[in-house]
Amino acid sequence: MKKFLPLLVIIAMSCSSVPDAKTDTISRPAYKETSFELYSKALLLKNEKHYPEAIKLFEEASKEGNQLDAIYYQIAECYFYQYNYAKAIEFANKSIAANENWDKPYVLQYSVYMNLNQVDKGVLVLEKLLQKRPELYRVRFNAATVYYSQLKQNIRARYHFLKVIEQSEFESIESYYKEQSYYYLGHIYYSFGEFKKAYHYFLKAYNENPENYSMVYILGLLNLEKGDIKQATSYIMQYLDRYPNDLKAILHAGRIYYIYEDMKALSVLRKAINHRSSEGLLARMMYNELLHNDDAARELAQKLNKMNASLDMPYIALARIAMRKNDTAAAAANFYTAGVMLYQKQDYEAAVIMFTLALTNDPSIHKAYLYLGQLYEDTNQLNRAIYYYSIAYYMKKENDVLLRIGYLYALLKDYTKAFEYMNTAQNRDKENPDAYFFKALVYLQKQDYTDAEDMLRKAVEIKKSETYYFYLASTLDKQKRVQDTIAILQEACNNEQKSARICNYLGYLYADSNIRLDESLTLINTALESEPTNGAYLDSLGWVYYKMGKYHDALPLLLEAAQELELEGYPDAVVYEHIGDAYNALQLQDKALEYWNKAYKLDPKLQVQKKINTQKGK
Secondary structure, eight states: OGGGHHHHHHHHHHHHHSOOHHHHHHHSOOOOOOHHHHHHHHHHHHHTTOHHHHHHHHHHHGGGOSSHHHHHHHHHHHHHHTTOHHHHHHHHHHHHHHOTTOHHHHHHHHHHHHHTTOHHHHHHHHHHHHHHOTTOHHHHHHHHHHHHHTSOOHHHHHHHHHHHHHHHTTSOOOHHHHHHHHHHHHHHHHHTTOHHHHHHHHHHHHHHOTTOHHHHHHHHHHHHHTTOHHHHHHHHHHHHHHSTTOHHHHHHHHHHHHHTTOTHHHHHHTTTTTOSSHHHHHHHHHHHHHTTOHHHHHHHHHHHHHHOTTOSHHHHHHHHHHHHTTOHHHHHHHHHHHHHHHHHTTOHHHHHHHHHHHHHHOTTOHHHHHHHHHHHHHTTOHHHHHHHHHHHHHHSOOHHHHHHHHHHHHHTTOHHHHHHHHHHHHHHOTTOHHHHHHHHHHHHHTTOHHHHHHHHHHHHHHOOOHHHHHHHHHHHHHTTOHHHHHHHHHHHHHTTOOOHHHHHHHHHHHHHTTOOHHHHHHHHHHHHHHOTTOHHHHHHHHHHHHHTTOHHHHHHHHHHHHHHHHHHTOOOHHHHHHHHHHHHHTTOHHHHHHHHHHHHHHSOOHHHHHHHHHHHTO
8 A cells, every 4th residue: 555655645636636617717818819820820821812711810910009011911912812902902001001111012002003904093102102212123113114115104204214224323233124224215215306315225225235136126227217327237237147037137238238239238138039028029129120130120119119109229229220221311310219218317328329320310400419418518518518509509599509508608617708698698589587597697606696686686577487586585695685585585485486495495594584483484394395305494494493492303303404415415514503503502512512513614604613612612
């Protein structure tokens, strides 16, 4: 018995410690799960797509008031996956209210609106997020592409693409976003008709990723458009090395070689001659003409002319065939037509060849001389322009040609001859306003503003022309007669000559004079509706905000104006001074000094020097 005593004692002790079931129910509280435990269980249910059950647990977890941003976001996602978009938006808003800097609920709302095809609301959500988190370049890029591709709001798209690029200058971002931002900006500027800026950004995209062969092709086409045949050929042939059977690229390369009668065209065009398409037809025509298969080439050229009269190649083919047949009249007519088409495409080098060949076959084509004069004037070859205009004038005595010759002599600073031609034209037709206008341009070239004003007022008296008003205002402005300048611009507006540049000019003068600022704002915005990326107009808008005391609104516009003008190749000292003034108003003196120095370097004005000295003396 002795050896079993401890066991009996243990059993007795155990029995005495077992509580009465009834007593336990009353005294022991039920276990309450924590918010974290509820959240974890809810996440598991959500992952298993048991959304209603998950929502209940998330709502239970929210009662403690902890991590409400995450909880509400998870509830919003549950509703999103159940296509209950109203509830998804509601709880995403609650999540944002709990933590307005967290990106996920914004992105969820964006997804809801895009699913509902409410694109404008979707992109507005991204804008709100970017106000809180401007560093989110992926979100910004997404907003930009929506503006560009879906809302067709190129100005807003441009703003965000430029911001992505700006961010890349001080922060490492994935190359894809830089490349694509440059690419889209190229398209945006091209749509605005700003070829130089478009080319700049397409080239940036190519430099970011030289393996992007679609960019190589675009650069080839752009160089064709600006008449840089050598560079165009280089890009297009580079593209063809990668994609040798691309029909359009084959035709572009073949066309370049064909115009210059380069037999390399044969090997290029041979790849396309069997295509059963209009492109194949064009390739066969050029191919046959180069091989002097004249009957086949003529038939194809005539067929193509009927299909599309805007093609230049059939006219060249017909002209060459006519020359071989000694049909000089037909050769001249077709070469002339091809020359006009090439001139309109700004393919000046090829146009010169065609006009020269036209005149070789028929020296009496008056308009060919005029086109050559205009072409050489466009390319700043002024003496050659004068030569061809002079031949055109002797063939047909037209006052407008005399005026152009006189103006070109003025550009060459031969004022004696300039006035000789101008006076002859003016004496022949005293009611021609252009005679006074071109004479005014000569006086402006000489900085003789009094006589220029006299001529321009006579031109305006004969004809209420926007051009005459604008130059008259500029002439008065150069004489520091601000009120007279304003009066002329107001007169232009009253006479229905309210162009973008007139609106901007008047709006800027109001702002600079610190008068009629609300009207100034309206006028400048009207100008920007026509030319939304015009650097001068953006500067005017920034300046009127500055004059209104809205410095935070002014500065981004002024910086944008400077960037646009730099892209155009015309940095402006006044704009840099305005930026310095805006920084100074915002108490950012170092930046103010930086831009005043840039202004002074471009144009050393005393007023800018005073600002610099004052700042350095502080």
